[in-house]
Amino acid sequence: MAHKHTHDNVDWPARLSSLRRADELDAPFDRDVADRLVGLLCAVAKPVIVDIGSGGGGMSTAFARALAAHGGGRVVLSDAVDELLEPATSLVRHAAAGTSVEVEAVQADAAGDRLAELLPPADLVWASRVVHHLPDQQAAIDELARVLVPGGWLALSEGGLATKCLPWDLGIGEPGLGNRLTAARDDWFVGMRADMPGVRALPVGWNTALEAAGLTGVYSFSYVIDHPAPAPEAVRLSVVDWIAWMSGVGEDRLSATDRETIARLVDPGDEAYVGARDDVFVLGASTVYLGQKPA
């Protein structure tokens, strides 16, 4: 089925609950990243931060809290999908209530060429795991750079290390399922991009793409996401989400044995239900690429 609003044929509204669960788990990591990025804006009174592809709103919440501690500012959530944007904006408004942080929402296609007209000039544009869903990633980064005020920062969260969640041998099916799920997802990703109308390759790394957009002082940092076993229920449920997402997009690339194993792992009524295991975990790493618009 084709899904409206975006270019990737992903059913984003159906992802709301798992995006939220991931946001709740990632909150401590998001808070550190938000504090670090807001720290770049210490010379700016009431900075404007735009969150492109804001998803469940976790990072916008972290920005709102960081700005409140910084003396106020404005957080603008932007997403193509209203069904995500509205609940995410409510969440951030709730977190910002009683502070001097303004929160607003702008529904927009990040692949459009009018972003700089639709969005306010920003001191920081944050775009996490959204640019790789756009057909022409370099053109999108160029447009995001246009949203910045002189001296403003573009921060792209892309890449890092693929998440690991599962023991090598689960006791059912063939060992090594986690790696096969990652390979199936990667293969789906290649096809997802190839099928996008107007797709253009980005044959360079993200730092080079930021420089090509005219940004300077480009650098990156990475951080580890570590929820070790034995993990609380929220982590175990996010492992269920991970298997469901990876197997959903990669289904055609998985063997019949793996598909049977997965059906049991995600079934709360099955004794093999992965959400009831005390040996699953979430381990990954995210990378943030930064570049500044010349003053």
Ligand SMILES: C[S@@+](CC[C@H](N)C(=O)[O-])C[C@H]1O[C@@H](n2cnc3c(N)ncnc32)[C@H](O)[C@@H]1O
């Ligand atoms: C993988 S989620 C990332 C959400 C959040 N930024 C995070 O890192 O958790 C991708 C987000 O990008 C949004 N998105 C996808 N295509 C888009 C487009 N063309 N324009 C704007 N948003 C888009 C989706 O609706 C979703 O909220």
